[in-house]
Amino acid sequence: MADMPHVLVVGAGAIGSFYGAIAKRAGCAVSVVLRSEYDVVRERGFAISSPLGDLSYRPDHVYRDGDTPVATPDYVICCVKVLPGIDRAALLAPWVGPDTGIVLIENGIDIEPAVADAFPDNPLISCLAFIAVSRTDEPAVIEHKAFGRLTMGAWPAGVTDDCRALEALFTDGGINVKLADQVVGERWAKSLWNTPFNPLSVLADGADTVTMLDTPGGEALAREMMAEVKAVAAADGHPLPDDAIDKNIAGTRKMPAYRNSMALDYLHGRPMEIQAILGNVVALAERYGVAVPRLSTMATVLAMRDRLAEGDA
Ligand SMILES: NC(=O)C1=CN([C@@H]2O[C@H](COP(=O)(O)OP(=O)(O)OC[C@H]3O[C@@H](n4cnc5c(N)ncnc54)[C@H](OP(=O)(O)O)[C@@H]3O)[C@@H](O)[C@H]2O)C=CC1
Numbered sequence: 001m002a003d004m005p006h007v008l009v010v011g012a013g014a015i016g017s018f019y020g021a022i023a024k025r026a027g028c029a030v031s032v033v034l035r036s037e038y039d040v041v042r043e044r045g046f047a048i049s050s051p052l053g054d055l056s057y058r059p060d061h062v063y064r065d066g067d068t069p070v071a072t073p074d075y076v077i078c079c080v081k082v083l084p085g086i087d088r089a090a091l092l093a094p095w096v097g098p099d100t101g102i103v104l105i106e107n108g109i110d111i112e113p114a115v116a117d118a119f120p121d122n123p124l125i126s127c128l129a130f131i132a133v134s135r136t137d138e139p140a141v142i143e144h145k146a147f148g149r150l151t152m153g154a155w156p157a158g159v160t161d162d163c164r165a166l167e168a169l170f171t172d173g174g175i176n177v178k179l180a181d182q183v184v185g186e187r188w189a190k191s192l193w194n195t196p197f198n199p200l201s202v203l204a205d206g207a208d209t210v211t212m213l214d215t216p217g218g219e220a221l222a223r224e225m226m227a228e229v230k231a232v233a234a235a236d237g238h239p240l241p242d243d244a245i246d247k248n249i250a251g252t253r254k255m256p257a258y259r260n261s262m263a264l265d266y267l268h269g270r271p272m273e274i275q276a277i278l279g280n281v282v283a284l285a286e287r288y289g290v291a292v293p294r295l296s297t298m299a300t301v302l303a304m305r306d307r308l309a310e311g312d313a
Pocket residue numbers: 010011012013014015016033034035036037079080081082086091105106107108129130131132133134135261273
């Protein structure tokens with residue numbers, strides 16, 4: 001085990017604590033940087049229930065902002081929400097050494113440059129998580145409900161030795177990993193689902209997938225929004241397969257009613273990744289001159305909500 005990589009997770013919420021557990025199962029030393037759950041995790045670690053078994057663990061080191069790492073990690077995994085108010089590069093900076101691989105496991109489009117620009121000499125591995133995992137009302141108690149597959153690739157493109165090493169590590173820990181030569185294209189493929197469904201669930205007051213698809217006109221609306229995402233992806237140089245929308249709708253219909261991560265944030269009054277998941281797609285559509293009337297309507301209405309909330313604050 002002496003040669004196993006040292007992994008450090010920045011933002012060990014649902015996703016970060018889960019993939020930290022997988023790295024721990026693979027035999028890595030796993031440390032975490034925490035904010036609100038620092039005391040609880042120091043005292044008793046994470047409790048994670050999962051179809052894979054009990055994934056509870058105590059991190060090797062529990063840090064908070066301002067601490068100095070005991071050892072420079074081989075990989076820093078960034079799993080904070082991608083929010084306009086969060087400077088992810090600044091959060092990562094204290095923990096990243098000259099050879100540290102930076103791994104993003106986060107949703108959204110065009111989310112890499114903010115980190116890549118700050119660490120131009122570090123390997124950057126971008127990942128998409130296909131998983132249903134959430135925090136519970138108990139601090140540091142996580143419920144992994146289903147799935148867990150990761151798609152990963154070097155950003156902006158390619159599959160490097162770092163990617164392969166990380167793939168081997170997560171595979172040893174018990175999850176499936178797909179290596180992707182064009183990770184930006186993979187982001188678009190995931191965005192085809194997240195960009196319509198996540199914000200739509202917020203506008204529909206936290207609706208689950210079955211409610212969204214079964215409401216008369218719901219599936220048609222989702223399909224139209226997906227078609228807009230598909231058009232922007234193509235303009236960005238990442239055309240998606242012709243049957244991508246049909247496959248996504250069919251796959252979603254096969255799932256039991258599901259509330260996505262943004263719906264859960266909305267219902268808990270937490271900040272939402274509207275910009276990363278929807279706003280950045282609309283911005284790219286504007287840049288390429290692609291009409292996205294439904295997506296931009298949704299973005300405007302959600303911006304109105306933000307404005308109201310700011311006024312209330
Ligand atoms: N949950 C899911 O099923 C899925 C999530 N994703 C994506 O994964 C990413 C992470 O989501 P998820 O794990 O659900 O989010 P969570 O809210 O569960 O976790 C985010 C973590 O980041 C921490 N954090 C936020 N700001 C800071 C800060 N300034 N300093 C230190 N820590 C900070 C939070 O700490 P604190 O407790 O103090 O707020 C929390 O531990 C998102 O991009 C999401 O879209 C992708 C697929 C599925």
